[in-house]
Amino acid sequence: MSDSPATPPGPPSRGRYAKGVERRREILDRAIEVFAERGAERTSLRAIGEAIGVSHAALRHYFSSREELLVAVYAAAERRCAEEDPTPEEESAVGEMRRAARRNRGVPGLVQLYSALVAGALEEGHEESRDFFAGRFASLREALAQRVRREQRAGRVRADIDPRAAAALVIAASDGLQIQWLLDPEIDMEESLRLLERFLGPDGDAAGGG
Numbered sequence: 001m002s003d004s005p006a007t008p009p010g011p012p013s014r015g016r017y018a019k020g021v022e023r024r025r026e027i028l029d030r031a032i033e034v035f036a037e038r039g040a041e042r043t044s045l046r047a048i049g050e051a052i053g054v055s056h057a058a059l060r061h062y063f064s065s066r067e068e069l070l071v072a073v074y075a076a077a078e079r080r081c082a083e084e085d086p087t088p089e090e091e092s093a094v095g096e097m098r099r100a101a102r103r104n105r106g107v108p109g110l111v112q113l114y115s116a117l118v119a120g121a122l123e124e125g126h127e128e129s130r131d132f133f134a135g136r137f138a139s140l141r142e143a144l145a146q147r148v149r150r151e152q153r154a155g156r157v158r159a160d161i162d163p164r165a166a167a168a169l170v171i172a173a174s175d176g177l178q179i180q181w182l183l184d185p186e187i188d189m190e191e192s193l194r195l196l197e198r199f200l201g202p203d204g205d206a207a208g209g210g
Contacts, residue, residue, distance in 0.1 A: 020062075023058075023062070024062045025076075027052070027054055027058070027059070027062060028072060028073055028076040029076075030052045030053065030054065031048070031052050031069070031073045032073055032076060032077045032080070032110070033052075034051050034052050034109075035073055035077075035109045035110055035113050036077070036106075036107040036108075036109045036110050037108075037109050038051070038109050039108070039109035039110075039112035039113055039116070044066065045059055045060070045063070045065070045066045045069065046059075048066065048069065065128075067120070067126060067128050067129060068128055070113060070117060070129075071117060071128055071129055071132050073113065074110070074113055074114055074117060075132065077107075077110050081100075081103060085099070085103060087099060091147070092147055092151055092156070092157075092197065093144040093145075093147040093148050093151070093166065093167060093170050094170055094193050094194075094196055094197040094200065095197070096144065096147065097170055097171075097173070097174040097193055098189075098190050098193045098194070100174065101174065101177070101178070101189035101190050101193060102190060104178065104181075104189075108182065111178050111181070111182060112182060114178070115175075115178065115179055115182065117129050117132075117133065118133055118175070121133045121134075137171065140167075140171060141164060141167045141168055141171065142164075142167075143167075144166075144167035144170055144171065145163040145164045145166070145167040146163075147167075148161070148163040148166045148167060148200075149163045155202060156201060156202065157200050157201060157202070158200060158201065158202055158204060159202075161200060166200060169196075170196065173192070173193065173196050174189075174193065177189040177192055177193070
């Protein structure tokens with residue numbers, strides 16, 4: 001018998017890791033398709049697996065909880081939208097939200113999923129959703145504030161408006177309109193956002209005067 005030390009086991013093969021990443025992506029892609037139509041009702045991880053044609057064991061392998069899966073589904077759907085329909089650099093802050101509203105009309109289930117996850121993030125025991133959406137809102141506010149600043153320099157937005165406050169207002173208006181639209185599909189989200197853009201414009205009256 002050789003006295004040389006045994007060779008320690010190496011890390012998982014790159015091929016196995018790549019296969020796992022691909023399988024997780026396939027699960028998310030399938031879940032996006034299902035949730036885009038149905039939304040995410042308060043069903044178990046097992047029931048979700050049946051709906052998307054994936055075994056409960058497979059879901060548990062890649063996602064430790066229902067909440068983790070749903071957050072991952074929404075994040076993946078948002079990345080897909082950004083890749084397939086990127087917002088032009090010159091688009092206004094409100095214009096970016098109008099583009100999102102236009103896309104969302106075709107995926108009401110994902111809008112419902114978003115609203116449900118945000119509401120759940122405010123409850124105890126939903127740290128995963130809370131952390132995800134707190135970070136998402138922070139980065140979105142900053143991105144929209146940058147667009148507001150650019151519009152102010154171009155003279156298309158009032159110079160006396162704080163860009164971060166305007167960004168938060170635009171997000172609030174967009175999210176509130178989405179909730180109203182889920183309850184009443186006759187709500188015209190894009191028209192309401194166009195009205196908000198006029199209020200923010202150089203001829204608007206944010207102070208409420210004549």
